[in-house]
Amino acid sequence: MLGESAAATSLAGGTGGAERLAELIPLALRGMAAGVAERGGPVPAGGPAAVAAGLAAAGSDAARTLPARGIGAERALTELSRLLAAGSADPADPACAAHLHCPPLAVSVAADVVASALNPSMDSWDQAPVASELEREFTEGIARLCYPGDYPGEAAPDAVVTSGSTESNLLGLLLARELSPGLAVRPVCGANAHHSVARAAWLLGLPAPVIVACEDDRMLPAALAEALAPLGASAIVVATAGTPNTGRLDPLPEIAALCRRFGARLHVDAAYGGMALFSPRRRPALAGLDLADSIALDMHKFGWQPVAAGLLACRAEADLAALTVRAEYLNADDDTEAGLPDLLGRSLRTSRRPDAFRMAVTVRALGTDGLGELVERCCDTATGVEALVAAHPGLRSWGKPSLSTVLFRPVLADALAEPMADALVAGVRRALLEAGTAVIGRASMPTGPDGAPQLWLKLTLLHPHTAAADYRELLDRVVVTAANEPRAVCAEAEGSPVAS
Numbered sequence: 001m002l003g004e005s006a007a008a009t010s011l012a013g014g015t016g017g018a019e020r021l022a023e024l025i026p027l028a029l030r031g032m033a034a035g036v037a038e039r040g041g042p043v044p045a046g047g048p049a050a051v052a053a054g055l056a057a058a059g060s061d062a063a064r065t066l067p068a069r070g071i072g073a074e075r076a077l078t079e080l081s082r083l084l085a086a087g088s089a090d091p092a093d094p095a096c097a098a099h100l101h102c103p104p105l106a107v108s109v110a111a112d113v114v115a116s117a118l119n120p121s122m123d124s125w126d127q128a129p130v131a132s133e134l135e136r137e138f139t140e141g142i143a144r145l146c147y148p149g150d151y152p153g154e155a156a157p158d159a160v161v162t163s164g165s166t167e168s169n170l171l172g173l174l175l176a177r178e179l180s181p182g183l184a185v186r187p188v189c190g191a192n193a194h195h196s197v198a199r200a201a202w203l204l205g206l207p208a209p210v211i212v213a214c215e216d217d218r219m220l221p222a223a224l225a226e227a228l229a230p231l232g233a234s235a236i237v238v239a240t241a242g243t244p245n246t247g248r249l250d251p252l253p254e255i256a257a258l259c260r261r262f263g264a265r266l267h268v269d270a271a272y273g274g275m276a277l278f279s280p281r282r283r284p285a286l287a288g289l290d291l292a293d294s295i296a297l298d299m300h301k302f303g304w305q306p307v308a309a310g311l312l313a314c315r316a317e318a319d320l321a322a323l324t325v326r327a328e329y330l331n332a333d334d335d336t337e338a339g340l341p342d343l344l345g346r347s348l349r350t351s352r353r354p355d356a357f358r359m360a361v362t363v364r365a366l367g368t369d370g371l372g373e374l375v376e377r378c379c380d381t382a383t384g385v386e387a388l389v390a391a392h393p394g395l396r397s398w399g400k401p402s403l404s405t406v407l408f409r410p411v412l413a414d415a416l417a418e419p420m421a422d423a424l425v426a427g428v429r430r431a432l433l434e435a436g437t438a439v440i441g442r443a444s445m446p447t448g449p450d451g452a453p454q455l456w457l458k459l460t461l462l463h464p465h466t467a468a469a470d471y472r473e474l475l476d477r478v479v480v481t482a483a484n485e486p487r488a489v490c491a492e493a494e495g496s497p498v499a500s
Helices: 017-039 047-057 073-086 106-118 129-146 165-178 195-203 221-228 252-262 274-278 317-323 333-337 355-391 420-435 468-484 486-493
Strands: 158-162 186-190 210-212 235-240 265-269 294-298 310-314 395-397 405-410 441-445 454-460
Touching: 017 073, 017 106, 047 073, 106 355, 129 158, 129 274, 129 294, 129 310, 129 355, 158 165, 158 317, 165 195, 165 235, 165 265, 165 294, 165 310, 165 317, 186 195, 186 221, 210 221, 221 235, 221 252, 235 252, 252 265, 274 294, 274 355, 310 317, 355 395, 355 405, 355 468, 395 468, 405 420, 405 468, 420 441, 420 454, 420 468
Parallel strands: 186 210, 186 235, 235 265, 265 294
Antiparallel strands: 158 310, 294 310, 395 405, 405 454, 441 454
16 A cells, blocks of 8 residues: 555665665656746746646646555656646746745755755754754854854854744744833834734734834834834834845934834844845945844845745844743753753744754855855846836836845836726736746835825846846836736726735
């Protein structure tokens, strides 16, 4: 009952595990290569219906249900790897640039294979002896990157691994609540903040965030001062270094000064922009980051890691003690007193993968200078693409990029009244997606009359081996698509404003 090959039950670790992987991985990669060739672009054409139909055509027993009898490791790997590659949005294609979704480096993926094979579980030292030590060294290095300088004893900075900015922002608010006994903690964030800030407040039973006005997608210090005046030390301010829509960075030095003035705690969501710390040329834009009490970072953005690769850095190591929890079977007192490291207080999660391993391998391979060079390439490419947009007679630029995000809009939309204009912009995005030729993002910005929202197209450029010229054809295609789309999208929009 093991299927066509009992070898499907071979283990990845132990004696012989590496040899068995050496037999199977080439099959998976051949299937992947076939699927990439079959797709032929950044995303499968035809939209959701076509993808679902393709899955059904591949065979329901193999692809859609739980078969009673297996088909064997070799066939399952080959067939489903091909299917996944053929039906995926591929961030390694330059035209796949809608989201903060990076193409991972091959060295990181190869490291992930080893981590998956050995399967350390990061909830107790006896499940992850060297992985826990590697994680400790790596997170200490990240903390020192965020908080350079001399810090004695428990005042030293520290960092923990998370699943990404959503978990990191949750932890930032959780620490603020736990370190402020007797205070009714109230989150305060800009209108530009990531949606996870409001979700974190909800999950923690905190009041909904006080929303601070922004200009040019950056928090206004004067508006923050007004919001903090009645809250004082009960506030946890969440600033953003790399906003989701535009990549803008809040004025961190001014925000930090206001937090000190009113006694508020400061958390910075630097999931997008924080890894610009690797770049000497880009690092000055993050001035004031080290004044934050806690910082969210993601290496599955500027870091080129497979999801998930999040981090939370804290200025004071002692703050993380708020996460301490005891489970006798994982971190018994006598074990920790005997010198076994306590991993359970290093995360909200219990079982978790050794994600720091592939991050550490990547930094070891490229060095911080090498990663910084990749950050610079992406930001330089964005600057070049924005210049192409600004010079294009059929496009309008929102503004020069702060990081690697470019917003633009077909000029044809400016000739239409709302909601027709936004419908045209949204229709262009969907037409390119359905054709399988491009994956472009969208952002609603207050650029209309009297600050009314308007829909913009967005390129989030995280491909480290592209140049601005590689996007010229895509920009032309946007203009051509806009010229071909107006009747259809305007008819679609009649009586129904586009949700943005």
